[in-house]
Amino acid sequence: VSTNPWLNRFLDNTQSQLPGATLRAIQVELVNVAEELLNISDGWRETVRVRVRQGRTTASLAADTAGARVARLIALVGDNDIPVAASLQNDGDLLLRDEAPADATLEATISLLPGPVTDDRPYPVLPDWMWQRETAAMTHGVLGRMMGQRGKPYTSTQMAAYHMRMFNRMAADLRVRTATGNLLGGQAWGYPQDFQVRRKR
Amino acid sequence: VVADLATVQNYVDRARVLLQDQGTTERYPDADIVDALNSGISEAARVRPDLFLTYLRTRTIPSYSVGSLATAVDIDPIWRSTFLNYIVGYIQIRDDEDTQDARAAAFLNTFVAQLTMMRSTPA
Numbered sequence: 361v362s363t364n365p366w367l368n369r370f371l372d373n374t375q376s377q378l379p380g381a382t383l384r385a386i387q388v389e390l391v392n393v394a395e396e397l398l399n400i401s402d403g404w405r406e407t408v409r410v411r412v413r414q415g416r417t418t419a420s421l422a423a424d425t426a427g428a429r430v431a432r433l434i435a436l437v438g439d440n441d442i443p444v445a446a447s448l449q450n451d452g453d454l455l456l457r458d459e460a461p462a463d464a465t466l467e468a469t470i471s472l473l474p475g476p477v478t479d480d481r482p483y484p485v486l487p488d489w490m491w492q493r494e495t496a497a498m499t500h501g502v503l504g505r506m507m508g509q510r511g512k513p514y515t516s517t518q519m520a521a522y523h524m525r526m527f528n529r530m531a532a533d534l535r536v537r538t539a540t541g542n543l544l545g546g547q548a549w550g551y552p553q554d555f556q557v558r559r560k561r
Numbered sequence: 562v563v564a565d566l567a568t569v570q571n572y573v574d575r576a577r578v579l580l581q582d583q584g585t586t587e588r589y590p591d592a593d594i595v596d597a598l599n600s601g602i603s604e605a606a607r608v609r610p611d612l613f614l615t616y617l618r619t620r621t622i623p624s625y626s627v628g629s630l631a632t633a634v635d636i637d638p639i640w641r642s643t644f645l646n647y648i649v650g651y652i653q654i655r656d657d658e659d660t661q662d663a664r665a666a667a668f669l670n671t672f673v674a675q676l677t678m679m680r681s682t683p684a
Contacts, residue, residue, distance in 0.1 A: 379679065382637050385611040479615065511608065511677045 366491035367483065373499045378506055380513035386502060387482040393501030393527070394484045395473055397494065401534035402432060402471035404487055410436070410468045412460040421454045421468060427475045427485030434469040497530035566641035570630040572598050576648045589652055592627040598634070599624050601647030601672065605640075609676045612637060640676075647672040 362368055374386050398404050412419045423430050433448040444466055445457035454468065474484035490498075504523030507516045540546030566572060573594045582588045606613045606622045616622045623635045636644060650668030653661055 380639065380676075382611055382614075382639075384614050388611075388614065512611075513675075513677065513679050 366495050370495050374502050378514040389502045389505045391484050393498050397531050398473050400531040403534045403538045404472040407469050410466045412464050414462045415459050417456045419454045428472040429475050431471045431473045436468045438466050501527040569625045569632050579649045595627045597648040597651035601644045643675045
């Protein structure tokens, strides 16, 4: 039994609706769902310091949070919060558009994903707020993915569609809440996806 | 009473109850029942690989022998009694003298049905 009451709530909800599901199978899907939720929303963010060297265009970028990995670069600023043009390479290195004019320490805002799990630590490392605020979304995601599997006692295409719809709705909501800083009165709607003209970078 | 089905011996004892093989002279050797348990695990890993996820990374599944009846059987507690159906069906379908094909087939079908659908556990 976990000491995390939110994890217990998640397990109670999923196990009671997935008869015959093993705990291991639920843990596997939780990892997938947490990653998908954070990939959709960029909801887990932190600001880290990045050291750049004069004349260089690359710098290494890593998350400060143990057990987390970098998903995307949200912003990069230098002195006086002046934006610095850069991109994030697939290997995790920061690529500056221009050579650094001098040694400097920049501040990068990055979004995070949970790192790999192990047999001894089968649950993804997630910030406390995710358990407290996104347990329902993760529950819907796990139920949807598992009910969509073939040949299981808990297989239900109808319920899988329902839970995935709820998960996608909650993930989109988290993305909007993150973008508006959970500001009451901020833009409370997501742009209609039918009108989407470019993919998230 | 064998309630928990924790060890290989537990499966052998419980299977004998269903096979009505609790006389002073046992009809079915322990080795046959353990063989049936191993076959059931193999079949379950095919139908429900999620029951043996960790093993399947290395393409292995749990296997037991008559020489280690006290060994714990690594099957999720909620699925243990289901394997009794396979053991009984497997034993009965290979027994030429006491064959009840329909009953054996029913046990084997129940085993797969329980793994893949919402079904009760008669065993």
